[in-house]
Every structure is written in structure tokens, then in C-alpha cells.
Amino acid sequence: MAIFMLFLGARSQLTPYFYERTCPNLLNIVRYKVEKAFFKEIRMAASLLRLHFHDCFVNTGGPTWNVLLGRRDGFVSSKAAANISIPSAFDSLNNIISKFKKVGLDVTDVVSLSGSHTIGLARCAAFNNRLFNFEQTGRPDSSMDPHMLFQLQLLCPNVSSYSADLDSEIGNLTTPLDRDSPIGYPPNDFDNHYFQNLLNRKALLTSDQVLLNS
Ligand code: HEM
DSSP: OHHHHHHHHHHHTOBTTTTTTTOTTHHHHHHHHHHHHHHHOTTHHHHHHHHHHHHIIIIIOSSOOOOOBSGGGGGGOOHHHHHHHSOOTTSOHHHHHHHHHHTTOOHHHHHHHHGGGGSOEEEHHHHGGGTSSGGGSSSOOTTSOHHHHHHHHHHSOOOTTTTTOTTSTTTTOEEESSTTOSSTTTTOOOSSHHHHHHHTTOOSSHHHHGGGGO
């Protein structure tokens, strides 16, 4: 019981100001370390952006949130909660909208926040559903630009065993979410080219392309 109370007490102490007195320079140190990691591996920016999206969705919701500091937040991590609340690339538009609604975000937020896919990469396993047998039709997704389709089919061949296996070799091959973005590989310019791609049927994930549905 005493230990339980100790845990409860410890959890309730989580606060954005946890290090204010003990490490007042924390945010500068974190910023410096993140910049260093970013210069070493540019994709780090995309990966961290995605991490914050997921953290925000599972733990608090809303367009902004206070990051609670102190190591004790591990007590509330839940893989199951994450899998239920975070939208999947294979969700219908309605599902995506309702998952956003559950955390206080509306349709405009769905569209504008999806614009984060202007940077970063996705693995074959996240979009191969569109390449050969879209929605059990035996054909690729007809809403995808044919030249892009051809390139993606070369990258992610139709090997039946890998589609369900997120850790397979082919499933893990990557390509930019924001195809043909003007600057850099992987594309690292935060621009509106992602939305131009949507209009030109060059979205990578089903969840991106369905934004054009309405
Ligand atoms: C609308 C619903 C969304 C769905 C279904 C979705 C799904 C995905 C998927 C499947 C990937 C590729 C993961 C992989 O292949 O390993 C991805 C990557 C990414 N997502 Fe989303 N996403 C959504 C919204 C968002 C939002 C709101 C943000 C940020 C505010 C975001 C930021 C990113 C970034 C930056 C990457 C690239 C990560 C990297 O290169 O490491 N996404 N997303």
C-alpha cells in the first residue's frame, strides 16, 4: 500500500516545470542535442515531429499541450491505447476524422496537420496496399498517378508474404511522403508541395489521397 501511495504521489508530481530549479538550462540543452542529431541525420526532424503527433494524440489531445517532465510518465505508456487512438494509413477518411475529433481536432486540422507529410519517409508496408490489389479489386489504386505507381511497384514488388509483415526487408524499404519535392533527399523543405501532390494524384498513403474525397 505504501509503495502504491508512493507511485501515486510520484505520478502526480509530473509537471512541465519539473527541471526548473534542478536544471534550468534543460530546454537549451535539449535544443542543442536535437540540432546536433538533426545535422547528423536529417530525417530526425520528421521522426520527432511524428513522435510528438503520436504523444499528443494518446496522452492529451488538442492542438497544443504541455509536455510533462520527470521520468515517471512511463507509468502511463500504453501500446494498446496508442494502437486504438492513432490513425492508421489504412483508415477510411471518416475514421480518421472521428479519431481527430476524439482529441478535439476538426476536419480543417486533419487536412492542415496532414501537411506534416511534407517531410519524412514511409515504408512500403504503409502503402503497398495501393500498388497491386487495392481494396481486393485485383488492381492498383486508380486514384494514383500512373508514373508514380510504376516507380513504387519497382520499389515494393508484389511479394505476398511481406504485406502483413511490418518488419520484413521489403516492407521496410522507404520512399519520401512528399514525392518530387523540390529540395533535398529525403525531402526536408517544409513547403506546400505535399498539397500540390494531393491535387496531382501523387499522395503516397491512402490516408493522404482520401483527403481529396470531399
Ligand atoms: C491523418 C492521419 C495520419 C496518418 C494515417 C499518418 C500515417 C503515417 C504513416 C503510415 C507514416 C509512415 C510510417 C512508416 O512507414 O513507418 C507516417 C509518417 C509520418 N507522419 Fe503521419 N500520419 C497522419 C498524420 C500525421 C500528423 C498529424 C503528423 C504531424 C503533425 C504526421 C507526421 C508524420 C511525419 C513527419 C512522418 C515521417 C516520419 C519519418 O520519416 O520518420 N502525420 N504517417
